[in-house]
Amino acid sequence: MELISHNDGTWSLNRVSELEYLMLSRIQESADPSGCDEALGRLYPSPVASTAKLDPQAAMSIEEDWREYTGPDIRAGFGKALRTVVSDIASACVEDVDGVDYYGITAPDIHAESWCSALNQARLVLHHRHDLPAEAAEMESGPVSVEWMAMLQSEIYGMLMEFLIKKVLWDQ
């Protein structure tokens, strides 16, 4: 997989292998924290620091307001980013490179933030749902386990985020 930033306000992912495309096409389900309290807690944390020297009632009041007024906005933003990315992925075309089929995806620069958001949502949920370590080198399970596949997916998403940050978003 390679990422190219063009001069016309777009970027493209080229030479996306079958496996990489499969991983990308799983982004929506992977970013869904439903049924995983740890992932839900991570995506929608309290706005009050655990170290805050605050009356418990005051902290609870702030958290209740947050859940009612701010949480839905954050949730909506996450959903919007995911829908943008899913749509970009669905528009991928297949290209023949030396007799091997690869996928190609082109998206406008303004979608890059949505991509980073969606990829990061999925990484966070994957790590919490499968209790993954921060680094692949710390993995204990074997390479055919569900956890190992989740780690591979997270690594691919992380690599793509690095590409997008350095080649598209850094100088915007």
Added chain:
Amino acid sequence: MNVQNASVEVEAVPVTDIAGSASLAVPWQVLILDDPVNLMSFVTLVIRRIFGYSEQKATELMLQVHQKGRAIVWTGDREKAELFVQQLQSYQLLAAMEPVE
């Protein structure tokens, strides 16, 4: 209704603006907490985007988060602190706020 003769008894209740009095008068600080899953480059980018800090300052704060577990990235009034926490959480950074002691 005779307004002139009307008397209204108002029961005295203590005013406890729970979320306000304890908090609006004092400055609040916005914290970013370490999350080993978030990429360092992403954290730096988000700090630059939201606060308009230079690349050097954003990198220093990111490293503080990474090495010390947390960094105070902004201090000021509560309403603005809430806005910054919302923005940071919208980028999935582990952000929170607390009143300055």
